[in-house]
Amino acid sequence: MNRIIRWFAMTMIIIWVVAPFIPLWLWSFSLRWRFPNLLPEVWSPRAWLYLLKPSSGVLDATIDSLVIAVVVTVVSVAIAIPAGRALGLYRFRGKRFMEFLILAPTIIPGLASVFGVHGLFLRYHLANSLVGVILVHLISSVTYATMVMWGVFSNYNPEFEEQGRVLGANPIRNFRYVTWPAIFPGIVVAALFSFLLSWYQYLLTLIIGGGKVQTLAMLLFNFARSGDRPVAGALSIIFMIPALIVLFVTSRYLTGENAAVSGLGGGR
Amino acid sequence: MTHLVLNELSQTYSNTDKPALDRLNLDIKSGMLNALLGPSGCGKTTAMKMIAGILTPTSGDILFDGKSVLAIPAERRGAVMVFQNYLLFPYMSVGENVGFGLKMARMNKATIEKKVLEMLELVQLPGVQNRKPSQLSGGQQQRIALARALIVEPKVLLLDEPLSNLDAHLRDEMRELIRDIQRKMGITTVFVTHDQEEAVMLADKIALIFEGVLQQYDEPDVFYNQPGSLRAAKFFGGVNFLDGEYAANQMTTELGTFSAPRSSLDTGPGVLSIRPEDIEFGTTNDGDNTISARVNSHVYVGTYTKYKIDVNDFRFEVIAEANTKESFPDGSNVTIRFPADKIWILPKG
Ligand SMILES: Nc1ncnc2c1ncn2[C@@H]1O[C@H](COP(=O)(O)OP(=O)(O)O)[C@@H](O)[C@H]1O
Numbered sequence: 281m282n283r284i285i286r287w288f289a290m291t292m293i294i295i296w297v298v299a300p301f302i303p304l305w306l307w308s309f310s311l312r313w314r315f316p317n318l319l320p321e322v323w324s325p326r327a328w329l330y331l332l333k334p335s336s337g338v339l340d341a342t343i344d345s346l347v348i349a350v351v352v353t354v355v356s357v358a359i360a361i362p363a364g365r366a367l368g369l370y371r372f373r374g375k376r377f378m379e380f381l382i383l384a385p386t387i388i389p390g391l392a393s394v395f396g397v398h399g400l401f402l403r404y405h406l407a408n409s410l411v412g413v414i415l416v417h418l419i420s421s422v423t424y425a426t427m428v429m430w431g432v433f434s435n436y437n438p439e440f441e442e443q444g445r446v447l448g449a450n451p452i453r454n455f456r457y458v459t460w461p462a463i464f465p466g467i468v469v470a471a472l473f474s475f476l477l478s479w480y481q482y483l484l485t486l487i488i489g490g491g492k493v494q495t496l497a498m499l500l501f502n503f504a505r506s507g508d509r510p511v512a513g514a515l516s517i518i519f520m521i522p523a524l525i526v527l528f529v530t531s532r533y534l535t536g537e538n539a540a541v542s543g544l545g546g547g548r
Numbered sequence: 549m550t551h552l553v554l555n556e557l558s559q560t561y562s563n564t565d566k567p568a569l570d571r572l573n574l575d576i577k578s579g580m581l582n583a584l585l586g587p588s589g590c591g592k593t594t595a596m597k598m599i600a601g602i603l604t605p606t607s608g609d610i611l612f613d614g615k616s617v618l619a620i621p622a623e624r625r626g627a628v629m630v631f632q633n634y635l636l637f638p639y640m641s642v643g644e645n646v647g648f649g650l651k652m653a654r655m656n657k658a659t660i661e662k663k664v665l666e667m668l669e670l671v672q673l674p675g676v677q678n679r680k681p682s683q684l685s686g687g688q689q690q691r692i693a694l695a696r697a698l699i700v701e702p703k704v705l706l707l708d709e710p711l712s713n714l715d716a717h718l719r720d721e722m723r724e725l726i727r728d729i730q731r732k733m734g735i736t737t738v739f740v741t742h743d744q745e746e747a748v749m750l751a752d753k754i755a756l757i758f759e760g761v762l763q764q765y766d767e768p769d770v771f772y773n774q775p776g777s778l779r780a781a782k783f784f785g786g787v788n789f790l791d792g793e794y795a796a797n798q799m800t801t802e803l804g805t806f807s808a809p810r811s812s813l814d815t816g817p818g819v820l821s822i823r824p825e826d827i828e829f830g831t832t833n834d835g836d837n838t839i840s841a842r843v844n845s846h847v848y849v850g851t852y853t854k855y856k857i858d859v860n861d862f863r864f865e866v867i868a869e870a871n872t873k874e875s876f877p878d879g880s881n882v883t884i885r886f887p888a889d890k891i892w893i894l895p896k897g
């Protein structure tokens with residue numbers, strides 16, 4: 281009985297994950313596919329061959345997307361660890377204000393804040409640059425990464441660090457051997473969120489990048505708008521691959537024993 | 549072997565004005581085990597954390613062998629604290645936990661492994677090195693925490709309520725283990741507890757602390773025979789107290805005048821105290837320090853009988869050994885005697 285349930289669940293999950301891909305694959309290999317038909321009328325590898333050509337800009341956009349997402353992820357996590365720690369562990373003057381500040385970007389539409397900073401970016405020559413794009417991506421990534429680490433540290437017993445110290449660990453080794461392993465699952469989740477938020481970001485990149493910064497998301501949007509569905513389908517698949525890899529690699533930290541929130545919970 | 553001295557050690561936490569620990573003075577001779585005893589919240593853990601170096605004193609000094617250690621950070625101070633809730637690192641094996649301190653000291657792997665096995669032997673848990681801490685019982689975790697501290701051969705060992713999370717029979721075992729190892733290794737040890745019996749059984753000297761203030765620092769028997777205050781006497785199980793005026797070795801009370809050569813004060817208002825097992829029963833009303841009384845009730849507790857005795861509006865507890873004393877039915881008239889050499893006069897209040 282248990283087995284049947286497990287197989288059923290697995291099947292459902294596979295359908296859930298794979299099904300949306302089927303039309304994309306079909307589109308990517310079609311030359312003509314009109315409405316009532318269940319399958320493309322004319323098959324062709326045209327879209328794929330086109331995208332693999334250097335002139336398509338796919339490689340450059342992938343590199344740009346990766347560079348931006350990786351930098352955003354590293355910076356977000358580096359900020360989220362001390363920020364989450366302060367919010368989760370300590371009481372201090374102005375904490376409520378800090379909490380509000382951290383949460384604000386989840387309520388205020390990204391668009392609104394971007395219009396706010398656009399002028400500033402123009403003045404400091406950050407608009408239309410990679411750095412500018414990274415900075416706007418950070419607004420939401422830092423927020424979500426901090427929220428994750430905040431949760432981790434709310435459930436964290438800092439006495440473990442005191443124990444490490446008295447046993448002879450200096451602050452650096454103490455972080456390396458005591459704190460890091462305890463918060464690592466949380467860091468993976470925070471990094472995953474940061475990466476995906478940046479990877480799938482379109483609108484903010486368009487406004488601040490001013491078309492000069494071409495990420496995969498921008499490229500995809502252009503093709504989708506131009507009506508070339510086969511190319512858009514193929515590009516969608518390419519677009520999702522890195523995200524799927526990241527998700528797959530990190531999935532064991534999202535559930536079960538290794539779940540991010542387990543931390544050093546309570547100590548007992 | 550380290551001679552540990554605390555000199556006016558104080559801690560006032562930043563969000564409070566009343567000190568959690570107020571000018572604590574202790575002098576723990578090399579290789580001795582002293583207990584910090586007091587009710588929950590009196591500042592025991594605070595004192596330990598300052599000795600360990602993970603909490604900076606507000607004022608005062610800590611000396612190891614005559615030298616201040618305040619400038620030495622926790623990781624190099626050599627005072628290892630075993631926390632009340634063990635704090636075994638959950639993502640490490642038991643062996644890795646025990647070897648942690650040596651790894652931090654950059655000792656080589658083979659030596660660490662060898663020493664870990666020795667330590668597990670010492671705490672009587674051989675063969676558990678590959679388990680996870682969560683697979684051990686509370687008592688076993690406590691031993692591992694002790695092994696993890698001992699392996700670095702600390703100058704000072706700080707044990708924060710090591711027995712309070714264990715059930716009764718484990719507690720006896722663990723207490724003996726601690727005492728044996730501490731004697732064998734000769735480590736200067738501070739032992740925290742809120743249980744006076746535990747302190748008495750383990751410690752060479754006891755520091756009794758109430759609300760951050762040291763009340764009395766003495767050998768265990770002194771707390772029974774010559775407590776320094778009414779509160780100290782009550783904390784150590786004292787129940788019989790009688791107010792009066794003390795002068796010239798005489799205590800004058802509502803129940804008469806008692807001769808009482810042993811006193812913590814010269815003269816003035818005081819409190820007569822006597823332990824339940826020191827009060828003598830009788831039926832004849834002659835002799836000094838003897839008063840008429842009436843048995844209110846009694847309970848038989850196997851090796852002794854515990855009586856509640858009324859004298860006017862006062863009630864005393866008397867413990868009579870079962871085999872030596874005849875029994876006195878409830879309501880019967882008796883006399884009780886306070887032997888002069890058993891009375892101890894306390895300062896009032
Ligand atoms: N980090 C802290 N900040 C503020 N007050 C504290 C802190 N730690 C302990 N206290 C207070 O100091 C007093 C002594 O605490 P503690 O040393 O833990 O007592 P004990 O170990 O004897 O139970 C208590 O009143 C406690 O509430």
Ligand SMILES: [Mg+2]
Nearest residue numbers: 589592593708
């Ligand atoms: Mg405590």
